[in-house]
Amino acid sequence: MVKGIQITQSANPNLVNSIWLIDDASEQARCLAAASQYEADQVVALAELGEYESRELNVQAPPVREGGQHLNVNVLKRETLEKVMQARERIEAGEASNDDYNVLSENAQLTIRVSGYAVRFNSLTLEQQKDVITRTFTQSL
Structure with missing residues (x-):
């Protein structure tokens, strides 16, 4: 003991x-x-x-330390990011419909990795969003 x-x-x-x-x-x-x-x-x-x-x-023994890894995997379709980006473009241009606002609302928590940092896709500029889509999805390996 x-x-x-x-x-x-x-x-x-x-x-x-x-x-x-x-x-x-x-x-x-x-x-x-x-x-x-x-x-x-x-x-x-x-x-x-x-x-x-x-x-x-009265001291509690420290917990047993076990090694481990944390893995956060997001699986997306290119179309999902493009849909969010296009909705935002229409909103910024003043040509938005209710569907565009719904798309942004439904994807408000959409988080991606950029240079090792987690960031919400909606918080990126349109130029950054296009860059992420271009760099992330390729036609072939």
Whole structure:
């Protein structure tokens, strides 16, 4: 079982007031906070702490860290982006219908990646929108 402690007295002044997770089963101590000599998350043999006095703390063990990746994939048709762009062109030209406003409203949250950044397609200028469509969709590979 792992328990949390704060060292209150020690022959090593760097340990005084430091906070540790103690695992008696594996005879290891994980540093949570120390003034010096020890780094946060550093694991040492319990014997390395030497003789000390401590008080128990109600500390939750840090969660297990697992590696992982985040992948955000948007699958679009070229026609979808073109439809949004054309609706916006008509709105800016003063020739819009209710359908054009509906198209922009329905795609208000449409997010694309541009140079590593996520951006709403509607927030781009018309020139930038055309550039995205040209660069994103190709006739063949």
